[in-house]
Amino acid sequence: MTIVVESAAPPRATTVRRGLVRGVLRRPAGIAGLIMLGLTVAMAVFAPWIAPYDPYETPPVRIEDIYQPPSAEHPLGTDDGGKDVLSQLIYGARVSLLVGFVAAILSLGVGSAIGLIAGYRGGRLGGTLMRITDFVLVIPALALQIVLVAILGPSLTTIILVIGLLGWTYLARLVRSETLSLRERRFVTRARAVGAGDGYIIRHHILPLVMPLLVAYSVLFISLAILEESTLAFIGLGDPTLISWGKMLNFAFTRGAVSAGAWWAFLPPGLAIVWVVLSLALLGNAIEELLNPRLKRHYLERDRADRREVVDRGLVAGVLRKIPVGGPGAAPEPILAVRGLTVAYDTPDGPLTAVRDLSFDLHRGQTVGLVGESGCGKTTAMLAIQRLLPPEGHVTAGAVMFEGTDVLSLPEDEMRAFRWTKMAMVFQGAMNALNPVRPVGQQVAEAIRVHDRTISGQLADRRAAELLERVGIGARRAEEYPHTYSGGMRQRAMIALALACQPRVIVADEPTTALDVMIQAQILELLAGLTEELEMSTILITHDLGVVAQVCDEVVVMYGGRLAEQAAAGPLFHDPRHPYTTALLQAFPDAGSPDRALHAIPGTPPQLDAMPAGCPFAPRCPHAFARCGVEVPPAYELDGDRRATCFLLDPAEVRSR
Amino acid sequence: MVTIFVVITFNFFLFRVLPGDPAKAGVHDPRMSPETEAALRERFGLDKPVFLNFEEGESLFDSQYFIYLGQLAQGDLGVSYQYRSTPVSELLTVALGNTLWLVLPAQVIGVMMGVGLGLAAAWRRKSAIDYGAVAVALLLWSLPTFFLGLILLLFGAGALGLPTGGRATVGAEFDSAWEAFADLVAHLILPTLTLALVIFGEYVVIMRSSVLDVFSEDYILTAKAKGLTTWRIIREHALRNAMLPLVTLIALDFGFVVAGAIQTEVVFSWPGLGLLTVTAVGQKDYPVLQGTFLLIAVVVVAANLLADLAYGFLDPRVSEAQHA
Numbered sequence: 014m015t016i017v018v019e020s021a022a023p024p025r026a027t028t029v030r031r032g033l034v035r036g037v038l039r040r041p042a043g044i045a046g047l048i049m050l051g052l053t054v055a056m057a058v059f060a061p062w063i064a065p066y067d068p069y070e071t072p073p074v075r076i077e078d079i080y081q082p083p084s085a086e087h088p089l090g091t092d093d094g095g096k097d098v099l100s101q102l103i104y105g106a107r108v109s110l111l112v113g114f115v116a117a118i119l120s121l122g123v124g125s126a127i128g129l130i131a132g133y134r135g136g137r138l139g140g141t142l143m144r145i146t147d148f149v150l151v152i153p154a155l156a157l158q159i160v161l162v163a164i165l166g167p168s169l170t171t172i173i174l175v176i177g178l179l180g181w182t183y184l185a186r187l188v189r190s191e192t193l194s195l196r197e198r199r200f201v202t203r204a205r206a207v208g209a210g211d212g213y214i215i216r217h218h219i220l221p222l223v224m225p226l227l228v229a230y231s232v233l234f235i236s237l238a239i240l241e242e243s244t245l246a247f248i249g250l251g252d253p254t255l256i257s258w259g260k261m262l263n264f265a266f267t268r269g270a271v272s273a274g275a276w277w278a279f280l281p282p283g284l285a286i287v288w289v290v291l292s293l294a295l296l297g298n299a300i301e302e303l304l305n306p307r308l309k310r311h312y313l314e315r316d317r318a319d320r321r322e323v324v325d326r327g328l329v330a331g332v333l334r335k336i337p338v339g340g341p342g343a344a345p346e347p348i349l350a351v352r353g354l355t356v357a358y359d360t361p362d363g364p365l366t367a368v369r370d371l372s373f374d375l376h377r378g379q380t381v382g383l384v385g386e387s388g389c390g391k392t393t394a395m396l397a398i399q400r401l402l403p404p405e406g407h408v409t410a411g412a413v414m415f416e417g418t419d420v421l422s423l424p425e426d427e428m429r430a431f432r433w434t435k436m437a438m439v440f441q442g443a444m445n446a447l448n449p450v451r452p453v454g455q456q457v458a459e460a461i462r463v464h465d466r467t468i469s470g471q472l473a474d475r476r477a478a479e480l481l482e483r484v485g486i487g488a489r490r491a492e493e494y495p496h497t498y499s500g501g502m503r504q505r506a507m508i509a510l511a512l513a514c515q516p517r518v519i520v521a522d523e524p525t526t527a528l529d530v531m532i533q534a535q536i537l538e539l540l541a542g543l544t545e546e547l548e549m550s551t552i553l554i555t556h557d558l559g560v561v562a563q564v565c566d567e568v569v570v571m572y573g574g575r576l577a578e579q580a581a582a583g584p585l586f587h588d589p590r591h592p593y594t595t596a597l598l599q600a601f602p603d604a605g606s607p608d609r610a611l612h613a614i615p616g617t618p619p620q621l622d623a624m625p626a627g628c629p630f631a632p633r634c635p636h637a638f639a640r641c642g643v644e645v646p647p648a649y650e651l652d653g654d655r656r657a658t659c660f661l662l663d664p665a666e667v668r669s670r
Numbered sequence: 671m672v673t674i675f676v677v678i679t680f681n682f683f684l685f686r687v688l689p690g691d692p693a694k695a696g697v698h699d700p701r702m703s704p705e706t707e708a709a710l711r712e713r714f715g716l717d718k719p720v721f722l723n724f725e726e727g728e729s730l731f732d733s734q735y736f737i738y739l740g741q742l743a744q745g746d747l748g749v750s751y752q753y754r755s756t757p758v759s760e761l762l763t764v765a766l767g768n769t770l771w772l773v774l775p776a777q778v779i780g781v782m783m784g785v786g787l788g789l790a791a792a793w794r795r796k797s798a799i800d801y802g803a804v805a806v807a808l809l810l811w812s813l814p815t816f817f818l819g820l821i822l823l824l825f826g827a828g829a830l831g832l833p834t835g836g837r838a839t840v841g842a843e844f845d846s847a848w849e850a851f852a853d854l855v856a857h858l859i860l861p862t863l864t865l866a867l868v869i870f871g872e873y874v875v876i877m878r879s880s881v882l883d884v885f886s887e888d889y890i891l892t893a894k895a896k897g898l899t900t901w902r903i904i905r906e907h908a909l910r911n912a913m914l915p916l917v918t919l920i921a922l923d924f925g926f927v928v929a930g931a932i933q934t935e936v937v938f939s940w941p942g943l944g945l946l947t948v949t950a951v952g953q954k955d956y957p958v959l960q961g962t963f964l965l966i967a968v969v970v971v972a973a974n975l976l977a978d979l980a981y982g983f984l985d986p987r988v989s990e991a992q993h994a
Contacts, residue, residue, distance in 0.1 A: 160963050247816045311792075312886060313903060313908075401895055446889055448892075
């Protein structure tokens with residue numbers, strides 16, 4: 014809905030960082046993680062004051078002290094040496110956290126340095142660094158850690174170094190690819206062009222942007238290091254002079270606590286590890302969600318049952334009454350009638366209306382052009398009439414009648430049968446609309462067979478090949494994958510796919526945008542020729558008025574999610590009635606009169622979350638007057654079966670001028 | 671291939687260059703007479719130069735490194751210090767077999783369950799299944815493998831009466847091969863379950879996020895527009911694409927599985943490579959340690975190569991690039 018324009022200015026890192034802290038604090042998982050971690054850190058720092066005993070003191074062991082169950086004297090009992098488990102647990106936090114933090118800092122430092130150098134410098138040095146990284150990455154870490162600690166001797170320093178210096182590989186790869194992509198961004202190339210040194214660029218332009226990645230990974234690294242330290246200690250490779258949770262577990266395991274049923278000797282240290290790692294995982298999840306806000310929903314989510322109930326059923330009945338059922342003398346019934354269509358998207362800040370009160374008809378054999386700048390709701394409207402909106406979008410009002418059928422209230426299975434047999438779509442960007450891991454012909458044949466199970470697989474394959482041939486792709490290429498096709502061929506394949514079930518209506522969404530001019534013309538001719546031959550009706554979404562003039566019978570101009578003007582193609586071009594239509598025409602080169610000056614429309618279409626109160630076009634309209642800023646203009650019916658939504662056409666306004 | 675060679679060389683120098691000189695540790699003993707020690711050093715080849723032999727009249731390659739390479743080529747990994755008569759290669763073969771008994775079933779069960787639950791969680795996003803799956807995965811991630819093993823060991827031994835350690839019941843005699851096999855399976859249940867759970871937790875998360883990515887792809891919208899049922903879309907269009915990153919991850923994650931296996935073997939005294947490694951550490955049995963490390967590393971590297979090949983087979987875009 015919004016177009017992200019890459020700015021030449023670097024995004025501000027401070028806002029990123031401040032947003033991160035606030036974002037984490039706004040999430041329950043983040044708060045829980047922070048509190049859990051905070052408690053553990055406090056326990057480690059204040060260990061000598063909290064712990065009831067000093068676990069490093071070795072009092073003489075009396076036999077009756079060994080494996081004492083929890084009591085008032087020892088809240089968590091005693092271990093095999095008669096020592097207080099709770100005190101050891103509190104002191105053990107020091108080792109775990111120390112190893113975790115220091116090793117994580119080491120991993121972060123090494124990983125980001127190698128990643129930055131390899132990504133920023135590239136060349137031989139970068140290649141060598143990456144090869145080393147890949148090598149260390151495939152060596153199983155724990156096995157190498159065991160071997161190294163065994164050879165070097167298990168002191169705290171060795172353990173920290175071994176864990177820290179082996180854990181950086183994955184981060185190095187991530188930082189490198191991030192740096193590689195940043196290196197070519199405009200603000201970096203520009204900084205280089207004005208003579209900034211490498212160090213300056215890395216410090217001021219790259220590091221701030223890699224920072225969030227490092228923050229996310231620091232949390233992961235700390236938890237990994239804590240897990241690894243406890244594992245090493247558990248298998249007997251902990252620092253012999255220190256108490257850690259892993260070592261408590263090692264003692265419990267090797268000295269019979271498990272078989273003695275002394276659960277207090279090994280459950281507390283194990284749960285302590287779980288507690289810390291869980292706190293970090295919760296924190297990490299909150300950060301991760303903030304940094305990679307993925308699509309909140311996906312295409313296969315169930316339709317919410319409550320959704321369509323918002324639709325004004327009275328309106329549907331009205332539409333049904335208004336459309337004549339045919340019979341002698343009646344106006345021809347439109348194959349598709351859209352009435353009052355209103356579509357909203359759920360966002361965290363509430364619903365945003367993307368299409369409002371859109372009405373138009375499509376008659377048999379007609380081609381209707383849907384025109385407007387990007388982001389004015391054309392695609393949304395077309396997805397809505399086929400019930401293909403992403404889950405966050407839904408129709409809040411209006412009706413869609415297809416040959417007398419109320420499309421928006423069809424049950425799911427009837428809707429499936431309706432799709433592709435009645436209405437098919439040529440999607441924008443055919444590269445992503447075709448499945449990359451299945452041959453093109455198979456994807457066409459699949460559509461045929463889904464709707465007619467009597468057709469054998471072979472026959473469907475043959476028909477698919479014929480269809481591909483028909484759009485100018487050799488039948489042989491049916492077995493090939495989309496990535497072997499050129500852009501034009503993919504678009505042709507998309508058309509063949511749309512034709513597969515001989516639908517009554519084809520919606521073509523900017524079928525030519527990504528193609529060069531020659532191919533564009535070919536594709537349009539192909540589409541127009543085939544739809545005419547097969548007696549299909551077409552809705553063509555485009556922002557190219559030349560295309561509209563070439564193939565459309567009727568034109569619907571949209572602006573800011575609303576209808577601006579609707580008229581037959583000829584009258585629209587010769588006598589536009591809405592100022593937006595006029596502006597569009599003036600912005601478009603006319604081959605007939607090359608001397609005419611072109612006028613760009615100042616400004617940009619309104620964002621969905623900042624829709625003007627009155628007419629959406631008012632801020633850019635040269636004719637706007639007071640009323641336009643406060644009141645939304647209705648559609649005025651004009652002579653010659655056309656409509657436009659502009660107060661200039663209000664009979665009252667016309668009279669008063 | 672290059673990687674494997676680098677692993678071999680790395681392995682050699684790891685044990686010779688680092689301080690502590692483990693190569694000598696196995697031979698050195700203050701009670702030994704200098705003569706015996708010299709004889710032993712000669713027997714283990716420790717009197718020769720490490721990398722290249724520059725001594726006059728000697729072959730340049732008459733060094734510890736090249737002798738090691740030559741022996742390696744013949745499958746000779748030296749003799750265990752700990753069990754002086756047993757060749758390391760023999761110990762490794764037995765241990766590798768036992769480890770595979772543990773790892774393969776665990777990997778299959780863990781990945782399949784993880785893929786299934788991850789798919790369900792992504793499909794029914796924000797449902798009870800989804801929240802449950804994420805919570806289980808989070809908990810399994812936070813549980814150290816050895817601790818999970820300890821809990822299962824306590825529970826399995828107490829409530830289910832399953833054997834808690836080793837590969838076979840000590841001293842038991844079996845009437846048939848079938849009974850022996852049943853005994854083996856009984857010993858395998860708890861360690862396999864431990865490792866499978868750990869792998870399962872990992873793959874729930876990976877599969878869930880992979881499926882969520884694929885489900886928001888444009889070609890899923892195309893499939894839906896074509897009138898396919900949801901189940902068919904998943905089967906024909908989503909599953910294969912969602913599994914692609916998994917194949918790479920299965921390989922990348924082999925180190926993680928190895929780590930899990932080592933811990934599991936220690937907890938359940940399962941006589942595989944992990945337990946062999948850990949006992950070798952305790953006994954300072956460096957030839958064995960060197961052998962287990964080499965074997966683990968080579969197996970993991972080989973698994974990575976296999977995964978690359980599998981990926982090319984599954985993704986037409988990659989296989990064309992390889993042929994070109």
